[in-house]
Amino acid sequence: MKNKTAHTDKELIKAYVNGESKALLILVKKWHQPFCKIAFSYVKSSAIAKDIAQESWVVVVDKLDTLEDVDKFKSWAIQIVKRKALDYLRKKQRQTKHLTFYKEDVEFEENSEESINEKKEKLRIAIKKLTLAHQQVIRLFYVEERSLTEISELLNISVGTVKSRLFHAREKLKNTIK
Missing domain, CATH: 1.10.10.10 (Winged helix-like DNA-binding domain superfamily/Winged helix DNA-binding domain)
Structure with a gap:
């Protein structure tokens, strides 16, 4: 795991699943910034986008060993980030709705x-x-x-x-x- 750019996602995932924890660090370094950018495109706040990316990593790491086709890691992980961002927006919308109810009614x-x-x-x-x-x-x-x-x-x-x-x-x- 010496050369970070020489390893594909597939190699990194297989290495991590086989117990090599450094492989996960390389994978996170490679994808964390893109995850933050994707989340930011939804929530328009860098702090919240970072939180969403972090929450997404928790799910990714937890479910990584269940990923059947490791070649699809990118699209699978991006879907997790998108869902987390949409969940955040839904929750925020619900909270706004609740506040509006109390203010108006x-x-x-x-x-x-x-x-x-x-x-x-x-x-x-x-x-x-x-x-x-x-x-x-x-x-x-x-x-x-x-x-x-x-x-x-x-x-x-x-x-x-x-x-x-x-x-x-x-x-x-x-x-x-x-």
Whole structure:
């Protein structure tokens, strides 16, 4: 493993799978920068792109021994980076959506004399007044930031039911708080 450029991805992967840890270092040095550039093309932040590339390496290293056709390493690894970047964007979009909901639908009066803690307490009490089913979807969606599909699988109900419960829970919270 002396000459870094003389080794193909295939040789490096086989060497790593056979226990030669230096081969992985060479592979990482070769591909880390391109991974960062690909991630950056999606997220437009170099710090986040570096994090995504790092997370992608965790998956690549973990699954490297399961790669059936090592000649396809490049496309396989790039797909992992792209998926990680898209996952980040989806999560960010969900968070923005949640914030928008709270800003638009659950408006507290700005000039109110209530403290933030009192407002939080009001919301907590209002949530406790909801049915258990509504409390579950609120907690999973807003606190644990689960997707509708994940909630559906966890509670063993349809996605439509999850949407319905979220809608009704929000309506009850709006009415209770206002």
